[in-house]
Amino acid sequence: MSDVARLAGVSIKTVSRVVNDEPGVHTDTAERVLAAIERLGFRRNIGALNLRRGSSTGTIGLVLEDVANPFYSGLTRAAEEVARRHGRQVLTGSSDEDAGRERELSLEFCARRVDGLVVVPAGRRHGYLAPEIASGTPVVFVDRPPGEVEADTVLVDNVAGAAEAVEHLARHGHRRIAFLGDAPGIFTAAERLRGFREGCARAGVEFDERLVARGPEEEAAASLARVLAADPPATALVTGNNRITVRVLRALAGLPRRPALVGFDDFELADLLDPPVSVVALDPGELGRAAAELLFARLGGDSSPPRRIVLPVRLVPRGSGEVGP
Amino acid sequence: MSDVARLAGVSIKTVSRVVNDEPGVHTDTAERVLAAIERLGFRRNIGALNLRRGSSTGTIGLVLEDVANPFYSGLTRAAEEVARRHGRQVLTGSSDEDAGRERELSLEFCARRVDGLVVVPAGRRHGYLAPEIASGTPVVFVDRPPGEVEADTVLVDNVAGAAEAVEHLARHGHRRIAFLGDAPGIFTAAERLRGFREGCARAGVEFDERLVARGPEEEAAASLARVLAADPPATALVTGNNRITVRVLRALAGLPRRPALVGFDDFELADLLDPPVSVVALDPGELGRAAAELLFARLGGDSSPPRRIVLPVRLVPRGSGEVGP
DNA sequence: GATGACGATGACAACGTTGTCCAGTGATCG
């Protein structure tokens, strides 16, 4: 900036005025300054600006599990869109379901003085964010609730969704329904299993522990084999998330007779498979949007008590859940 | 920081020393300072740090077309991973194939003094980045080459891929092969069409302009109808990218007799469709990794002339391209 | 001709940090 000032033969402050479109600069002077800016390729240092102004850095942080997962990339895109409407940039990071990494990313973003933080929790302890929240940085948790702190949270109705999946299968005559879910430490996995149980109870289907698998997606194929070999075997499946659904579909591809299936999370091409895969659909974009909107409402001054938004899910019957036992 | 100093009863500089693990602070003093930091929830302002140190902001910018597209989210993840290894955070933004937005994002990131920029070009003119490049900010273009500036570029072998797709279809007896591609202004679309032509020539298949569609993905279904209604009709298709492939698959789902198909870009579940979809596969992660590695090589001091890396593509025959006319 | 109003410009401090340099305080040594 001082280079520009020197080249234009004015003071540094006048350059600042031109850059900020402030009034009170003679047209000729402004012209000279603009020419100098152009010639030197000057770009105002936003970091310094933020330091000086002290208010907003114009960024928000987004910590999720894995951007490459279409669920989270949809969420990311929606959040990005909202941020754009509010003139903010987005810092993203993937935690890979690692609590330490989640913490590291979140604190790093805070040290960069993001205006707010959207977090898909990997861990269950978020006390480390308490100082940030106390000092006024809004934090919104998505998809899973935080532990140790009270904060805005956007969830989906996992219980209702899983229950509905069971009831749907039961309506088509299934009595041996298996649940292939994620590791039990993950909130959504636990909730969906709870919903599965509830659905069994409501549909009058026996809940058989031998037909339940709780483990990382890598074990999905093995778990599938197990529940299909149970006695009596499972005739229908509820899969706990999009990754597991895909694994199961791949494992099922070779089998002559396939169990009925309802997957949690919708995914592209589900409707084009044979048979088309019925799912409990939830819109990742809706989650991202809701979380970001909530964040910006806080940034806009909303200081009501922390809210918990639970978005509905929707059973999309496509065929795979409609086959009888 | 001054609050911490006051609470600990030391000077602000001593706090700085503690924060930076500098030697020359008495253990008791350090302890007091750490306690104060803990109590106040102090977090060092990285913005101010960057300003002071003047060197690196520890961030890189990533401008792409749409994070929600699995191709780009895979690319993003890989770039993020490389950035992480180099201790950098990532600012992302989606341009939506809009040159103005691409420019806006890139310049915004530069104003934030990112250490480097990875850009998937939406437009064809990148002169606006010349000052940044000249002033030492490395920029790497991915998937499409830049216009107006010389810079590192990572591409895939679009021509070879499309040509191979044609030859594959020709080997299975097809003589009426259609190309459903993206808008001709997009580099990859143009290149793939060029490859398609070359493939036709090499395979001795007549290149028929009536079997070529160049348009946004929204027109894919209409274009498909057109080439299937041509006289004589297309018996095989090459689709220009993953979005178009999906649209075409959906449009084909209703039809009794399907043309053979080879899609550009691999996509999840392609192998589980009926018939499994043959594709020209390219690894988006590989693109992102290569681009990021190149960027960090530049940041590491590599000042050789701009490089152009062309990653190979791989035909993955799965069935949809092997059916005869 | 003095006064005031106004438009254009600049000097200076401050944002939160850290690098540089200097000052005190004991301890050690000759």
Next chain:
DNA sequence: CGATCACTGGACAACGTTGTCATCGTCATC
């Protein structure tokens, strides 16, 4: 006992901006 030294701590400037206030012409007015 004085000089030196190691160690600890602080004052100050600077990074690139902008907000505040002061300065300096110029011109119209009385």
